[in-house]
Amino acid sequence: MTERRDTNIWAGITSDDPLALRDWLEQLGFLPGILVEGDGDGEVMHSEMLWPDGGRVMVHSANKADSTFSRPVGSGNLYVVVTDPDEVYAKAQALGATLVREMEDADYGSRGFSIADREGNVWSFGTYAG
Amino acid sequence: MELRDVRRLTGVEITPYDISGGSPGQHLGLPSATATLIVDLADGLVLGTEGRSETDTFRCCLAGMHLRPVTIHHDGSQVGVQVSLSPAAVRALFGLPVGELANGTSELAQIDTDIARRLHDQLAQAHPDDRAAVCAGALVDIASDAAPFDDAHAAWEYLARRRGDVTVAELVEQSGWSARYLTRLFTAEFGIGPKQAARLMRFDAARAGLEAGRAAVDVAADCGYADQSHMSREFTDLTGLSPRSLLRRRAEEFG
Numbered sequence: 007m008t009e010r011r012d013t014n015i016w017a018g019i020t021s022d023d024p025l026a027l028r029d030w031l032e033q034l035g036f037l038p039g040i041l042v043e044g045d046g047d048g049e050v051m052h053s054e055m056l057w058p059d060g061g062r063v064m065v066h067s068a069n070k071a072d073s074t075f076s077r078p079v080g081s082g083n084l085y086v087v088v089t090d091p092d093e094v095y096a097k098a099q100a101l102g103a104t105l106v107r108e109m110e111d112a113d114y115g116s117r118g119f120s121i122a123d124r125e126g127n128v129w130s131f132g133t134y135a136g
Numbered sequence: 137m138e139l140r141d142v143r144r145l146t147g148v149e150i151t152p153y154d155i156s157g158g159s160p161g162q163h164l165g166l167p168s169a170t171a172t173l174i175v176d177l178a179d180g181l182v183l184g185t186e187g188r189s190e191t192d193t194f195r196c197c198l199a200g201m202h203l204r205p206v207t208i209h210h211d212g213s214q215v216g217v218q219v220s221l222s223p224a225a226v227r228a229l230f231g232l233p234v235g236e237l238a239n240g241t242s243e244l245a246q247i248d249t250d251i252a253r254r255l256h257d258q259l260a261q262a263h264p265d266d267r268a269a270v271c272a273g274a275l276v277d278i279a280s281d282a283a284p285f286d287d288a289h290a291a292w293e294y295l296a297r298r299r300g301d302v303t304v305a306e307l308v309e310q311s312g313w314s315a316r317y318l319t320r321l322f323t324a325e326f327g328i329g330p331k332q333a334a335r336l337m338r339f340d341a342a343r344a345g346l347e348a349g350r351a352a353v354d355v356a357a358d359c360g361y362a363d364q365s366h367m368s369r370e371f372t373d374l375t376g377l378s379p380r381s382l383l384r385r386r387a388e389e390f391g
Binding site for chain 2 (some may be wrong): 040041042043044045051052
């Protein structure tokens with residue numbers, strides 16, 4: 007069996023302030039990917055943030071003209087596979103992120119924690135990679 | 137001195153400077169929709185960036201477009217030649233997209249040793265009054281005929297002609313590409329997206345208007361800002377200073 011490279015499903019997040027959310031994600035360790043800004047102040051039509059170990063999320067504003075891909079803000083729940091959760095945890099603490107679940111070693115062999123961003127999306131980081 | 141369409145070298149503005157006996161200070165390198173080449177003919181150009189305590193010293197400095205100001209420290213004497221370069225000129229001179237310089241400042245010798253040495257030597261030997269002409273001649277000698285003209289540059293030209301007063305939607309419509317694809321092309325070439333480029337061009341135009349003594353309310357309207365406070369916010373975002381404070385600061389620097 008060939009090694010799986012799980013980069014083919016991208017989660018999308020509707021955000022009130024996508025530029026701020028991108029900045030927050032960058033401070034957690036995401037790399038900034040493409041940013042397609044709209045005409046409104048702070049409006050983002052499409053953007054991607056890349057996790058260095060693989061995977062990415064799309065962050066965008068609610069589209070007022072076409073709500074096809076808009077979801078209620080703060081409803082995202084995402085899990086990010088990470089090799090060093092303690093490093094991300096330290097960054098989250100430095101950011102003053104709201105802790106949703108303390109760092110723990112789960113019985114299925116994962117070490118990780120969960121935080122919420124300012125808009126209420128929950129971000130879990132853990133070593134469990136399937 | 138301005139170079140326009142000399143061997144396809146367009147959008148080049150050459151400004152020699154020779155200031156001595158002033159007091160030590162800091163000069164604000166403002167964000168702009170151009171790259172900047174500075175050939176220092178004194179003891180080196182000392183640059184600092186926001187949020188960093190260290191400074192770097194350059195002899196021939198090539199800086200890409202940036203969205204925050206750069207601080208230039210000097211001891212009261214400054215001698216050299218500043219050249220502002222359009223993205224097309226950066227391509228023609230150095231054969232690379234200006235995006236590769238984005239938010240960074242490089243010693244030109246690390247990009248092209250030969251060009252850096254020739255420029256510096258020729259300018260150092262020139263009489264101060266001839267520096268602009270000597271610089272223009274040297275740049276024309278360097279420029280290759282292979283100027284780029286692709287969709288990214290076409291979009292840039294469209295924005296530039298309208299001094300940044302273009303909506304993203306209109307630019308996308310004009311290009312025939314999707315917003316996503318156009319932004320990808322554009323960002324790869326220029327290092328910033330269309331909206332940021334438009335902001336910089338608009339800022340350049342507004343600053344020129346204000347520095348020419350025009351009323352802020354008229355400048356804001358002409359440059360396509362929603363109102364004067366919108367223009368103010370943009371100035372504060374890009375320079376850390378309100379339009380009024382920026383003008384005062386520039387008058388003090390160059391007065």
